[in-house]
Amino acid sequence: MEENKPSQLIIDNSDAPYINTLAADNALAVNYQAVTHPSLPNYLALTSGTNAGITDDCSPGGNCTANVPNIVERIGESGRSWKMYAEDMPAPCTAKNSGKYAVKHNPFMYYPGVTGDKASCAAHVVALTQLGEDLKGASSLPDYAFISPNMCNDMHDCPVTTGDEWLSRQVSAILASPAFTTQNSLLVVTWDEGDDSSNKVPTIFAGPAAKKGFRSDAAFSHYSVLHTVESQWGLAPLTDNDKKAPVMSDMLK
Numbered sequence: 001m002e003e004n005k006p007s008q009l010i011i012d013n014s015d016a017p018y019i020n021t022l023a024a025d026n027a028l029a030v031n032y033q034a035v036t037h038p039s040l041p042n043y044l045a046l047t048s049g050t051n052a053g054i055t056d057d058c059s060p061g062g063n064c065t066a067n068v069p070n071i072v073e074r075i076g077e078s079g080r081s082w083k084m085y086a087e088d089m090p091a092p093c094t095a096k097n098s099g100k101y102a103v104k105h106n107p108f109m110y111y112p113g114v115t116g117d118k119a120s121c122a123a124h125v126v127a128l129t130q131l132g133e134d135l136k137g138a139s140s141l142p143d144y145a146f147i148s149p150n151m152c153n154d155m156h157d158c159p160v161t162t163g164d165e166w167l168s169r170q171v172s173a174i175l176a177s178p179a180f181t182t183q184n185s186l187l188v189v190t191w192d193e194g195d196d197s198s199n200k201v202p203t204i205f206a207g208p209a210a211k212k213g214f215r216s217d218a219a220f221s222h223y224s225v226l227h228t229v230e231s232q233w234g235l236a237p238l239t240d241n242d243k244k245a246p247v248m249s250d251m252l253k
């Protein structure tokens with residue numbers, strides 16, 4: 001999940017050569033909308049089908065709690081594995097900002113169903129450094145992974161070029177990993193929101209499960225990514241928002 005860049009600042013921008021090559025070679029949704037502003041409600045929408053009444057970038061706790069069902073609980077109940085990888089998070093399951101780590105970009109810290117069990121949370125909500133180890137084996141990568149860069153590499157505080165260079169390293173490693181070269185895996189690259197001029201953001205499907213050289217004009221949103229995960233794994237929709245959102249099947253092989 002990248003940050004705060006509408007499509008017109010990414011697609012066909014010479015400052016993002018890697019992203020544009022990735023988009024051209026794989027499947028790109030050109031009519032994909034974030035659902036609101038600011039960041040946190042979009043992260044919650046993508047992972048629970050609702051903003052749970054949260055409309056700002058508050059820190060978890062008190063009135064800033066998303067006490068709703070979420071996708072990782074459904075994934076766990078189905079017998080599948082999951083992890084959240086947060087860059088620069090100082091310790092597993094950290095609920096406070098630290099350096100370039102922003103908790104508002106880690107939606108799972110807002111769900112009591114995740115944070116209520118400290119040992120389970122620490123096992124599932126980990127620093128990005130763990131991803132390198134998990135990519136080494138075909139079965140060590142979780143079934144569902146959510147990756148949140150730090151405040152610089154996600155383009156929030158740093159230029160598009162910085163995020164593009166970061167993605168060139170991270171995405172290349174993911175796509176070359178055993179999990180992606182031996183299984184029908186899918187990598188989704190998207191942005192939480194655009195800016196005041198447009199909330200249309202780029203969304204790319206890559207990996208063995210994605211179509212190659214494909215552009216979709218269909219109207220999608222963060223709810224569509226959530227519904228696509230649910231549809232592929234036979235999970236019941238979490239809310240009417242994701243239930244009614246179109247599945248992004250045209251971008252899949």
